[in-house]
Amino acid sequence: MASAVLYGPLFLQLPADLVLYLCREHLRPASAAALSLTCKSLFVLVFAGTRPGFNGGTQRRDLQLLLEKDLGHAPLPRRRVLLGSGFSIGYRSVRLAMNRHFLGAPNGLPLRYFDVQGISLGPLRWFEKWSARILQGELFLSARRTMCGSAWTDEALRAALDHEGPRYDICGHVSMSGPWSISNVTALHSAAVSASTSARAPVVLVPCRDLVEACGRCLTDYTTTVERRVRPVQGGGVDGRQTMEYWFITITSFHRLGSGRSPWDAKWQAFGGRPSISTIRLRRDMETHPPGAVKAAWDEGEQAAVSGHRRSHSSPTWRAC
Template identity: 25%
Template structure:
């Protein structure tokens, strides 16, 4: 169900602009003139009205505006809707964000706007490309060249996210690459650890790679590693490629996440993908039996026209790990 429109009236005050409380979401903010100038640049249509009366804005747009006004211009923002923002000063609620590998984050209202556009038309939200992101950097300690990219697609009215990570040591130093993966490489999700039977453990980077290798020796040669989280709708595969003596190994990680229809942040898909393990939450097999291990990756491939069913590979991987 689409969020109800909010009637917002902007008043000119000596110290800035005042947005009075409104129902049902009750937005309260005091904004300085500099912030209003930024608002005009990002949302010029709001200030192009011949009659400066109330502006009807959806709740998602209010949240987007709040994001642009966050740098100490937004004094307080209150919302009566659970999991949105609650009277915060110059900061945002962590649980509004989906954290991906190496700080690739998606605010909830962005995914909702993308799905609004899908369900209701272009005038109701953001294009799918708004969720795409790419970041390249080199770590200082181990001199690892990293590339992280994020991609999105919609399949059967559900949002799918693919995060791709590649890591290469600039001098081909395998020991440094291995140390980076084991201690700084990031985690697949909040639920995957060395001891996978104990989901409450602190997440560690790429458990399969660390478990198969040794601290003194090189990575073992292996085929692509397939894995799935038993708590959230996340599938992944890890590939190690030999690039020659000079460049050494390159490690590539593909993580596939299913976020559902993104109609509410209280939805099981969003809640379980973004949160640490909660013993009160249903497992993936119990809540979502139609999304068995490997199914999120299969959906992504099918959305791209690739007919590849990986259920067998995932089932064998789970059996080897003692989970199948």
């Protein structure tokens, strides 16, 4: 440390040809330009008599990302909305959250900003609860959605799932049901119901528990539980019954959004990038990320967090000598 104070940064004490070799052979142009901007001496050495050259707009955008500076108290930037949902997110939110992870406070945003609760739009009132974790150096989100059908007749609930109201998305490619999405939640789709319906006993929904499915385009897994519940009726119902049955649906989704280092990262582009020719062609690599892999990573992180919490709160054990 004393030598750095007396003679300048240690990096600049290297031979000039070695500094040039490292910058030109081992750094991308954007990284070399960003490094040269840390001090005047280094800029003069690396770009003596020249200007940083970039081939195309991609390298310029990479340099802009490297030169960013954000404040811990900065408000959340504008975000992209999931259709029908009360939750929205944009690339800037992902990057700022990962900045807090990589750079520490007060940089970026803490994960508590993603702890959002709300009720969906449309006739079916889905209660949402979102949370976030950083696992394997990347941002993960999870949402638990529940819908109580006690106020609906079976026929009205089926019609609402199929046709009524705005589309309600799990991600940009999977929706609860209805005809206007790339894919649907299998347990809620009318095709699954038709396969279980007979002439004598029509079926509105197919009961299931923790059915695991995956989006074929982005890194989203989701589990579905459809169950029939019973609750007491005060004073008896219209037909004199003391209890009533109703449908209760729980869908928990898990999303892997990437490290947030570039808005062109395929993981982020697949989930929340603007629709374009490049994003439409994105497909999930089922060999690298098979169905259930995102959920498994989340579950492992949750178990590790619980174990760490228990260890930190465990009392020491004393033994007599």
